[in-house]
Amino acid sequence: MDLLHRALITALGALSLVYALVKISLGYWKRRGILHEKPKLFWGNIKGVVGGKRHMQDALQFIYTEYKGRAPxxxxxxxxxxxxxxLDLKLVRHILVTHAGHFTTRGLYSNDSSEPLSGNLLQLDGHKWRALHAQxxxxxxPANINKLLPRLVQISRGFQSCLGKDRLQTLNINELVDSYNVDVVASMAFGLSVDHTDFRRFTQSYWDNFSLWRAYLALEFPLLARLLKYKSYAKAATGYFQKVVLSQLQEQRKRDRQPLQTFLQLYSNMDQPLDDVQIAAQAFGFVxxxxxxxxATLSFCLYELARQPELQDRVRAEIRKTLEQRSGQLTAEGLKELLYTKQVLNETLRLHTPYPFLLRRATxxxxxxxxxxxxxxxxxxxxxTAAIHRDSAIxxxxxxxxxxxxxxEAKLAxxxxxxxxxxxxxRGCIAAQFVEQELLVGLVALLQNHRYSPCAKTVIPLEYDNSRLVLTPKTDIHLSVERVDN
Structure with a gap:
């Protein structure tokens, strides 16, 4: 009985300590005299987000709308x-551009000693990030990205042929665009040129051991997480990705004067090249x-164009005109001429912003x-970012x-x-030019000879998957796809 009594006292003491620590943490902004939304115990201002009842974007949108104009x-x-x-765009500029030196870290967890592929540009901070970023x-x-464009176009043509010759079909758009983007990453970031079945499988399973609470604790207590050798990704997947890169680099070095087709070549040909495992980490960063x-962006774009066929026809006409003027070849100059197609892409990124926020930490x-x-x-x-993109005042x-x-004219205003x-x-996306090219080339392949429209399986209105941080559709987007010859 005495033992049980002691156990109860110990448990109550531990709970009281946890409660006190939580209350102290949730009192941070009040102690500093900073305007803030009153937090809920344990959940803060994201109640419902952890359980998947609402998206993180919605939580941020509510606070942004409620407090914008009252403080920066x-x-x-x-x-x-x-x-x-x-809340203030001038402060955004200070953080990202004018005084970016004060905000060079993101505060994400990485441990490249026990999980080598976490040593990528996205996750690294401090001197490791600065050195890697400079390299x-x-x-x-821009010159290297344009040199890689012919390979990107070649991949898109192979993907375009996979759409088939059926006059009319119903397709899962998410699976369709995934086949294109997986081929691009497998070929151009990992150097693979054969069947990508295993690669696709591991791109879908590297998060298999993910736990929100373990990830949160790793962010809060990174030193303890490194001591315990916490791993963010499934070991089988990262082992596969690393093995692929190391194998491809070995094969690459056996060949002389090969044409530039991959980022592996660019990384291994630097004046001060990274070691092979570091290159593997950068390739994993693409995944x-x-x-x-x-x-998500290509899927959302086709969904929006399917619902507004007049916009879709205008994009298709611009694509065909550009290709006709260049004898069917898609070049860097040709991509610059796809002005309306790029407007459609940007509007998709605005309305369906993939990452609802940017993360920085003040150094x-x-x-x-x-x-x-x-x-x-x-x-x-x-x-x-998503709340800014949906600000009715802008x-x-x-x-x-x-x-x-x-x-x-609208952009200037x-x-x-x-x-x-x-x-x-x-700390903006270092690969932004390549990402834009990949999306535009993908749209050319998708829209040049095919028309998309809603079908019986199309979910309208669109719903987002609240369980994922990146903005993605809750259910796969299905559309009717009709072949339209020139």
């Missing part, structure tokens, strides 16, 4: 972790940061010029799909930092 930023809690939620700038130069948002104290507002060293910062009728928002699908500044 407000306090926000993701569970018990305090964040700065930015990688040359890899992603980690690219596949899901690229698939130095930052005082907003001309104000009393201070972002303290160590503060985590959220820039709610975009009239923001839930309406309208590519004309991105014609030259909007304030800076009002469109951030690839981020901006030092």
């Amino acid at each position: 930023f407000v306090g926000f809690f993701a569970c018990i972790k305090p964040f700065v939620l930015v 990688s700038l040359g890899v992603f130069s 980690l940061a690219g596949l899901v948002p690229l698939n 130095k104290e930052f005082e907003l010029p001309g104000s009393v507002f201070v972002i303290a060293r160590g503060n985590n910062v959220l820039i709610p 975009y009239e009728e923001p839930l309406r799909f309208d590519p004309n928002r991105f014609d030259a 909007r304030p800076e930092m009002s469109f951030l699908p690839y981020g901006d500044g030092l």
Whole structure:
């Protein structure tokens, strides 16, 4: 009985300590005198997000709408972790561009000693990121991206032929665009040129051991997570990706004067090349940061064009005209001429922003010029890109799909930092030019000879998958696909 009594006292003491620590953490913004939404115990301001009842985008949108104009930023809690939620576009520019040196880290978890593929540009911070970023700038130069374009076009033509010659069919659009993007990443980031079945399987399973709570604890207590050798990804998948890259690099070195077709070649030919495992980590970065948002963007784009056939016909006409003027060849100059197609792509990225926020961490104290507002060293910062993209003060009728928002005159009329699908500044997407090319080339292949329209299996209105951080459809998008010859 005495033992049971002691156990109960110990348990109550532990619970009291946890409760006190939670209350202290949730009182952070109040103690600093910063405007904030009152947090819920344990959930902070994201109640319903963890359980999948609402998307993170919705939680951020609510705070952004409620407090915009009252302060340049407000306090926000993701569970018990305090964040700065930015509301003012001038402050966004300070963080991303003007004073980017104060915000060079993201605060994501990585442990490249026990999980080598986590040593990629997305996850690394500090001096490791700075050194890798400086080395990688040359890899992603505009000249190199344009040199890789013929290979990208070649892949798209193979993908286009897979659409088949059926006059009319109903297709799962998510699976369709995934086949294209997987082929691009497998070929151009990993150097694979044969069947991609295993590669596709592992791109869908590398998150198999993911636990939201374990990931959250790794972010909160990174030193402990590294001590315990916490791994973010399934070991079988990362082992496969690393093995593929190491094998491809060995094969690559046996061949002389091969044409430039892959990022592996660019990374291994740098003046100060990375070691092979580091190159494998950068290849994995294409899977980690690219596949899901690229698939979602192309799927959303076809969904919107299927619902507005007049816009779709205009895009198809522009694509055909551009190809006809260049003897059927798609070049870098030809891509620049796809002005309306790019407007459609940008409007898709605005309305269905893949990443609902940008994440930064202050490495130095930052005082907003001309104000009393201070972002303290160590503060985590959220820039709610999706909420900015749906701000009715910036975009009239923001839930309406309208590519004309991105014609030259309309863009000039909007304030800076009002469109951030690839981020901006030092930690913006280093591969943004390649990503845009991949999406545009994909749209050319999809739309040149095929028309898309809703079918009986099309879910309207579209719903998002609340269980995923990246904005993706809740159910696969099915559309009727009709072949339309020239």
